[in-house]
Amino acid sequence: MHAHIQQLYAIANKPSRLIIGLMSGTSLDGLDVALCRLRGDGLNTQVELLRFATVDYDDNYKQRVKAVFAKREVDLQALTLLNPWIALEHGRMINQCLAAWQLSAADIDLIASHGQTVFHCPKRQHQLAAEGNATLQLGDGDHLAVATGIITLSDFRQKHIAAGGEGAPLAVYGDYLLFSSKFENRIMLNIGGIANFTWLPKTLDAQAVFSTDIGPGNTLMDAYIQRHFAGQYYDKDARIAKAGVVSKPLLQALQQDAFFQLSFPKTTGPEVFNLAYLSQAQQASGTSTLSHADIMATLNRFSAEMIISAIEQTTNTLDKFVIYASGGGMHNPLLMSHIQQALPQVSIKTTADLAINPDAKEAVLFAILANECVAGGKQKFSNAREGIPGVTMGKISFAD
Numbered sequence: 001m002h003a004h005i006q007q008l009y010a011i012a013n014k015p016s017r018l019i020i021g022l023m024s025g026t027s028l029d030g031l032d033v034a035l036c037r038l039r040g041d042g043l044n045t046q047v048e049l050l051r052f053a054t055v056d057y058d059d060n061y062k063q064r065v066k067a068v069f070a071k072r073e074v075d076l077q078a079l080t081l082l083n084p085w086i087a088l089e090h091g092r093m094i095n096q097c098l099a100a101w102q103l104s105a106a107d108i109d110l111i112a113s114h115g116q117t118v119f120h121c122p123k124r125q126h127q128l129a130a131e132g133n134a135t136l137q138l139g140d141g142d143h144l145a146v147a148t149g150i151i152t153l154s155d156f157r158q159k160h161i162a163a164g165g166e167g168a169p170l171a172v173y174g175d176y177l178l179f180s181s182k183f184e185n186r187i188m189l190n191i192g193g194i195a196n197f198t199w200l201p202k203t204l205d206a207q208a209v210f211s212t213d214i215g216p217g218n219t220l221m222d223a224y225i226q227r228h229f230a231g232q233y234y235d236k237d238a239r240i241a242k243a244g245v246v247s248k249p250l251l252q253a254l255q256q257d258a259f260f261q262l263s264f265p266k267t268t269g270p271e272v273f274n275l276a277y278l279s280q281a282q283q284a285s286g287t288s289t290l291s292h293a294d295i296m297a298t299l300n301r302f303s304a305e306m307i308i309s310a311i312e313q314t315t316n317t318l319d320k321f322v323i324y325a326s327g328g329g330m331h332n333p334l335l336m337s338h339i340q341q342a343l344p345q346v347s348i349k350t351t352a353d354l355a356i357n358p359d360a361k362e363a364v365l366f367a368i369l370a371n372e373c374v375a376g377g378k379q380k381f382s383n384a385r386e387g388i389p390g391v392t393m394g395k396i397s398f399a400d
């Protein structure tokens with residue numbers, strides 16, 4: 001047996017594993033690094049979040065990724081160079097975190113790396129008869145393993161697609177294993193660049209569980225701020241949106257996309273919800289001369305309305321469920337207050353109430369997927385009807 005396989009075998013048999021989960025989302029704000037201790041597997045999974053850091057990306061990183069991000073036409077050389085470069089940057093950031101946490105590579109069992117999504121195109125979006133769902137994440141696992149000296153699992157979304165899914169949202173697996181409760185119905189709402197949620201009914205019925213993208217969370221608001229407010233990356237505390245007035249005609253035009261008519265589950269990204277989408281809605285509604293503040297107020301309301309509508313469709317006549325929020329959008333006070341006003345009977349908590357830092361939740365998810373890949377697999381969570389194939393995800397890279 002190869003020594004690497006022996007090493008993996010030993011890791012799989014440990015009573016607990018230290019796994020670093022990494023997430024670099026559509027907002028391109030930074031790399032989320034979550035050091036987790038995992039025990040057990042499947043529905044017996046226990047996670048302790050030991051350390052968490054978001055390592056901010058510098059302007060060079062953002063520019064290089066944005067040059068190809070969600071674009072149909074790109075410089076192929078730039079794209080190819082990014083694949084190892086992102087991994088090396090992430091490796092440097094992990095090494096920096098480990099030094100700050102006074103840990104060494106030998107202390108860590110596995111890295112679980114999401115990579116950087118640069119293009120997401122479910123079939124429904126590209127509509128090419130002969131092609132299926134596809135998604136592309138950069139940040140090569142071999143480079144990350146060599147740069148850190150730690151066994152790395154990466155590229156989790158491909159197996160999901162190969163087995164019939166859209167490659168997202170993968171949150172459903174971690175949410176089901178970690179947060180299902182027989183005591184309450186739960187909506188796990190993540191408001192990142194794209195908003196998504198997982199429905200966890202208290203019946204614990206795996207056939208009723210699903211996860212879906214909703215539409216924009218912060219992505220349109222962020223893109224608008226970055227285009228029109230030099231030096232600002234997002235609308236901190238919704239200061240600009242709060243100064244504006246919602247334009248009803250623009251709001252209505254923004255809500256017209258066919259994506260919103262589709263049933264759950266479905267996935268999307270900034271390939272659809274971008275500044276061109278906003279311009280088209282402005283043209284269609286004759287609102288091209290609105291002030292920046294009014295546009296931001298409307299974009300903020302747009303995200304809130306679609307989140308509210310998705311939750312209402314899912315919970316239907318149910319009067320009792322709790323929302324557990326996560327992701328950067330939960331720090332947007334205007335967005336959150338509108339959701340609460342529309343759902344006055346619903347308690348909105350955060351995953352901190354379930355012992356997981358809400359900013360770390362997605363990174364923790366990938367640590368869970370890596371744990372399942374190496375040490376799990378006894379019970380398979382699947383629901384083909386809801387686009388949840390029961391597969392093992394992640395490609396394994398050894399450090400030498």
Ligand SMILES: Nc1ncnc2c1ncn2[C@@H]1O[C@H](COP(=O)(O)OP(=O)(O)OP(=O)(O)O)[C@@H](O)[C@H]1O
Nearest residue numbers: 025026027192193194218234237327328329331332
């Ligand atoms: N104080 C705040 N006020 C308003 N918005 C905020 C605040 N803090 C964070 N945000 C928003 O959260 C975003 C970052 O969210 P997050 O890190 O969850 O996104 P992501 O993980 O990249 O997205 P995705 O889950 O779609 O991949 C910021 O770009 C900003 O829009």
Ligand SMILES: CC(=O)N[C@H]1[C@@H]2OC[C@@H](O2)[C@@H](O)[C@@H]1O[C@H](C)C(=O)O
Nearest residue numbers: 117120168169170171192194196362
């Ligand atoms: C293709 C891709 O990277 N999708 C992300 C993105 O960010 C939020 C939403 O869109 C979600 O579908 C997904 O990420 C989370 C982690 C998921 O798969 O659950």
